[in-house]
Amino acid sequence: MRDNPPNEFREKGPHMMIWDSTDADGMNGAFSIPLKGFGHKVIANCIVSDGTDPDAIKAGFGGWEHCSVHINEFGTQRIPTWREMVAVKEIFWKDEEVVVEFHPAKSNYVNLHPCVLHLWRRTEGFPTPPIELV
Numbered sequence: 001m002r003d004n005p006p007n008e009f010r011e012k013g014p015h016m017m018i019w020d021s022t023d024a025d026g027m028n029g030a031f032s033i034p035l036k037g038f039g040h041k042v043i044a045n046c047i048v049s050d051g052t053d054p055d056a057i058k059a060g061f062g063g064w065e066h067c068s069v070h071i072n073e074f075g076t077q078r079i080p081t082w083r084e085m086v087a088v089k090e091i092f093w094k095d096e097e098v099v100v101e102f103h104p105a106k107s108n109y110v111n112l113h114p115c116v117l118h119l120w121r122r123t124e125g126f127p128t129p130p131i132e133l134v
Contacts, residue, residue, distance in 0.1 A: 001097070002093060007023045010023065010029055011030040011031060019047055028049055028052075030046065030048075031046045031047075032046075032072075033046065035088075037087075038083075038084075040073070040074075042072075042073050042084065043071065043072040044071060044088050044091075045069070045071070046067050047067070048066070048092060051063050051066070063122060064123070065120070065123060066119070066120055067088060067092055067118065067119045068117075068118050069084070069088050069119065070116045071084060077115045079114075079116075079117060085101070093119075098121065098125070098128055099119045099121045100119070100121070101118060
């Protein structure tokens with residue numbers, strides 16, 4: 001992940017409940033980021049984790065960087081487009097880091113919010129297909 005969180009877009013305060021964070025939390029927290037280059041006001045609402053939270057590690061969930069994303073456009077929530085997900089990836093991860101969207105087995109689907117997509121990166125990395133196949 002990048003070393004410079006977009007703190008100017010960090011959501012702060014008790015209204016954020018468990019996602020409340022401060023600048024000292026680094027990449028962990030909730031962010032509402034206006035995406036540039038889309039011709040109108042598109043806000044990417046992101047909940048981000050850098051995979052280092054001690055509670056997550058203790059529970060066996062450490063080592064995964066994660067960003068959940070939904071879009072607010074003109075006051076309406078919707079699923080992000082590919083271009084919007086690319087923009088979010090560029091905000092939170094370095095150019096040469098591989099980040100994926102998983103499509104799990106149907107029996108493992110969890111849908112707590114119908115307009116959210118997720119970006120994931122294993123902190124220790126993972127193999128990728130040969131470039132000729134991508």
